[in-house]
Amino acid sequence: MNLNLKSLLNQLNDLEGVDPKAKAEILDLGKKLQKDVEILEFKLDRTEKVKQTTAILLEETIEELQQKSRAVEETNKKLLHSLEELKNTQNQLIQSEKMAALGELTAGIAHEIQNPLNFVNNFSEINQELVSELLELLDQQEWEEVKIVVKDIAENEDKIKHHGKRAENIVKSMLQHSRKSTGVAEVFDLNQLIDEYFRLAYHGMRAKDKSFQVKMLMHLDGSLTPIKAVKQDIGRVVLNLITNAFHAIAERGQFNKDHYEPQVEVRTKDQGDQVKVEVTDNGSGMSDQIIDKIFQPFYTTKPAGQGTGLGLSISHDIIKAHGGTIEVKSQDGLGTTFTFIIPKNQK
Amino acid sequence: MKVLVVDDERDVQVLFEQRFRKEIRNDEISFAFAFSGEEALEYLSEHGHEAVLILSDINMPGISGLELLRRIKQQFMAPPPVVMMITAYGDDENYQSAMRLGADDFLTKPLDFSILKEKLKEI
Ligand SMILES: Nc1ncnc2c1ncn2[C@@H]1O[C@H](COP(=O)(O)OP(=O)(O)OP(=O)(O)O)[C@@H](O)[C@H]1O
Ligand SMILES: [Mg+2]
Numbered sequence: 001m002n003l004n005l006k007s008l009l010n011q012l013n014d015l016e017g018v019d020p021k022a023k024a025e026i027l028d029l030g031k032k033l034q035k036d037v038e039i040l041e042f043k044l045d046r047t048e049k050v051k052q053t054t055a056i057l058l059e060e061t062i063e064e065l066q067q068k069s070r071a072v073e074e075t076n077k078k079l080l081h082s083l084e085e086l087k088n089t090q091n092q093l094i095q096s097e098k099m100a101a102l103g104e105l106t107a108g109i110a111h112e113i114q115n116p117l118n119f120v121n122n123f124s125e126i127n128q129e130l131v132s133e134l135l136e137l138l139d140q141q142e143w144e145e146v147k148i149v150v151k152d153i154a155e156n157e158d159k160i161k162h163h164g165k166r167a168e169n170i171v172k173s174m175l176q177h178s179r180k181s182t183g184v185a186e187v188f189d190l191n192q193l194i195d196e197y198f199r200l201a202y203h204g205m206r207a208k209d210k211s212f213q214v215k216m217l218m219h220l221d222g223s224l225t226p227i228k229a230v231k232q233d234i235g236r237v238v239l240n241l242i243t244n245a246f247h248a249i250a251e252r253g254q255f256n257k258d259h260y261e262p263q264v265e266v267r268t269k270d271q272g273d274q275v276k277v278e279v280t281d282n283g284s285g286m287s288d289q290i291i292d293k294i295f296q297p298f299y300t301t302k303p304a305g306q307g308t309g310l311g312l313s314i315s316h317d318i319i320k321a322h323g324g325t326i327e328v329k330s331q332d333g334l335g336t337t338f339t340f341i342i343p344k345n346q347k
Numbered sequence: 348m349k350v351l352v353v354d355d356e357r358d359v360q361v362l363f364e365q366r367f368r369k370e371i372r373n374d375e376i377s378f379a380f381a382f383s384g385e386e387a388l389e390y391l392s393e394h395g396h397e398a399v400l401i402l403s404d405i406n407m408p409g410i411s412g413l414e415l416l417r418r419i420k421q422q423f424m425a426p427p428p429v430v431m432m433i434t435a436y437g438d439d440e441n442y443q444s445a446m447r448l449g450a451d452d453f454l455t456k457p458l459d460f461s462i463l464k465e466k467l468k469e470i
Contacts, residue, residue, distance in 0.1 A: 114435065118457040119358055126365045152365065159358060202408060216408045 002037050005030060097310040101239060112170050112203055116163035123156040123163075130156070169196065181232050185346035188231045190275060191220040194238055194266055201242045205250070214249055217265040224270040227344040233318040234342070237326075240311040241279040241338045242266065247302070248283025248336060274324075274341050282335040291330060315340075322346060348470070351379045353387040353403035353415065354433075366460045376467065384410025388418065400470060401430045402454075405441050413444050420449040429470060433458065 009030045012023065130153050137146045198216060205212045242264065249262035267278040286294070293299045295316045300309030319326040324342035352363055360380045370376045379398060381387035384407055391398070401419065405412035412432060420427050431452040432445040442453065454463060 114456065115356055119356075119362065121457060122362055122366070122460075126362075155361070156365065159361065163358070203406070206406060213411065213414075214408070 001034050005034055005037070093308065093310065094314060097308045097314065098236070100308065101236075101243065101311075109170060109200060109203075110207075112200060113167050116167040116170075119163040120160050120167070123159045127153050127156050127160075170200070181230060183230055183233075185228050185230050187226045187228045189226050190229075190234070190277070191222075191224055191268055193231065193235055194218070194220060194268065194277070197235060197239045198242055198266055201239060201246060204243075205246045209250065212246075212250060213253075213262060214246065215261060215263040217263065219265065219267040221268045221270045224268055224275060227275055227342075229322055229342060229344075229346045230318075234322075237315040237318050237340065238266075238277070238279075240315045241340075244311060244338075245279055245281035245283060245336070248281050248285070250283075252282075252284040252333075271341070273343060273345070275344050276339060276341045278337060278339045280335065280337040285332045285334050285336055286328075286330040287332045291328060294328065295326075348376050348400070348467070349379060349398045350376060350400045350402060350467070351381060351387065351390060351398040353381045353384065353401065353407075353412065355382055355404065355407040357382060370464075383407060384412065384415040387415055391419065396428070399428060400467070401428055402433065403430065404433045405438075405445070406435065413441065413448060416445060416448045416450055431466070 009027060012018075012026055012030075015023075130149055134146065134149050134153070137149060195218065198218060202214065202216060205214075245264045249264060253260060253262055261282075263282050265278075265280045267276075267280070269276040269278075290301065294312050296309075297313040298309040299313075300307040302309075316326055319340050319342060322342045323346075324340055326338065326340040328336065328338050330336040352359060360378075363378055363380075364371065367376055367378070371378070379390060379394070381390050384403075387401070387403065388410070391401075403412045403415055410418075416430055416432060419430055427449075429451045430449075431454055432441075432450045433454050433456055434441050434445065435456050445453065452466060454466075
């Protein structure tokens, strides 16, 4: 029994002159009180125990949580690493796609350089002859003839310069193509770039497949002044579209050889602030199901090892980065037109 | 003697006119130029036998030199004109095809004009 309560009851019991009835009542109340105290003590004890278990549980939970967060962190690190690796692989793939495209061009490049070099050699040989002729004419004082010969020499000199420059441009564009894009916009002649890549792609195809035939049409808008854009990137887009068109006519040609006149047409159109470029072929065309997927990375219908399926996805990214649009229209079995529009003045 | 030169490179015209300036001036030879297989066929159908020799490049957009050769030898007038093909150095495949299609002679690029002049004398 509670000690304070016990001494209280004892003192009450010893008191004289208290009504025995009242005394008995108080003692009875005291006993009830004792019961209440006992219940309270029991409850307190139980609460204490619950508190302890809860504390232990809480501690365990915290520890568990900490472990979990460490695991998450670990996973996160691994994921980041994988992402990094994925990015690297993607870059390598983009680079190798570029290299594959370059490989395709190499033969075309060799052929394209041969012609201007021949001109350089030929015209400079002619000039050597003309110079000795000139010396004779000077001796003979044939002034009219001298004038004619000097004019010819000057004209030939222009040709030498022109064709030297042409070879240089081809080498430059090849080097540019293999380099990482600077992403810097520069001013260049889009028509000239298209003309160059059209020829390179053609000779590239020709070098791989001697029987490759195509009627090439260029309708380049003469009023188009130089534009400002990332030249190398736009060059890639043009090259991808032309190469795809060549492949498409080669594919259609495999199945119907007679009465098929393969044709690829490239068109430019000045539209004020923008320029439109169209590449049209009368090749194999595509079904709607295929069209839905062509801009996805790695989507290709070419046999394994022949296409990476990155050409159009990269082209799409490049045009988007220029704030432009790229679209396709195709008729299965009949031909395809790719159209892209970009602003003429990139910042 | 009239020679038809077929090549998609326009400056070939200036080149030939300069290389043969003396011969042209002395009326020993004259040239016509076509810058594609299509143009060459057009020229031939308009001028018939005028050109005694056709000198053609092989790698051209549109109708290739080989196709041109085939058409000249098959469809055009008898006797067919003499056709000399210009092949790139080491391009044996084109050489063989041109042989099969009845080319009369071959020259390799880059053109050696002294050899060409020798050959022209024999015609
Ligand atoms: N002009 C076209 N005509 C018909 N089909 C086309 C044309 N352009 C693209 N395609 C289709 O779209 C697919 C994807 O083209 P994309 O350029 O992205 O890759 P690829 O050409 O297959 O390979 P890569 O360009 O990497 O060598 C092609 O495999 C082809 O099926
Ligand atoms: Mg492609």
